[in-house]
Amino acid sequence: GQQVMQIPQYQHVQEGEDFTTYCNSSTTLSNIQWYKQRPGGHPVFLIQLVKSGEVKKQKRLTFQFGEAKKNSSLHITATQTTDVGTYFCAHNNDMRFGAGTRLTVKP
Amino acid sequence: ETGVTQSPTHLIKTRGQQVTLRCSSQSGHNTVSWYQQALGQGPQFIFQYYREEENGRGNFPPRFSGLQFPNYSSELNVNALELDDSALYLCASSSRWEYYGYTFGSGTRLTVV
Secondary structure, X not given: OOOEEEXXXXXXXXXXXXXXXXXXXXXXXXXXXXXXXXXXXXXXXXXXXXXXXOEEEEOOEEEEEOOOOOEEEEEEOOOOHHHOEEEEEEEOOOXXXXXXXXXXXXX | OXXXXXXXXXXXXXXXXXXXEEEEOOOOOOEEEEEEEOOOOOOEEEEEEEOOEEEEEOOXXXXXXXXXXXXXXXXXXXXXXXXXXXXXXXXXXXXXXXXXXXXXXXXXXXXXX
């Protein structure tokens, strides 16, 4: 199946700083989904992107799907302690998850 | 609207034993997927069921098997448990044709000793 690679593996930021995680594939993706998993919790669906170049926003979160549909990013503006968790991208067709980016936020 | 419920929440088994994990799908969802998540890792796809048939399988041996019932609930069975099977097992349901992602249950934490 298609592999989705995520970077960075870990990110530690000061509260108020921005955060970005990237998801990359060697092949074209039909879609990309993003999930958040809080420590000790389960993945929670955030969004799905389908169109080339698509950009979606949810409050301080901005999701992008690359023009070639081979990469995606999640950007958080002015992080808060509530943003702590691991962010995963996933390809809906075969539901394979990236390894995730673990975000920690220092108050 | 109920979410996805999994049982049991925690389980301890001995190597070589068999285990059955259960999942009730969210109302209106007809597709169920199972994942294994080791500590600090991303969820690994085990298999998916749609209309009581296996509809895709990840890189897991045949001792991992499943069922989906007419009410869309599901079971994951693991035979001949190994120490490496210790993980969080997640069930996720969805409607096959919707685009609102998968709804995950809280998982079953399996420890094999």
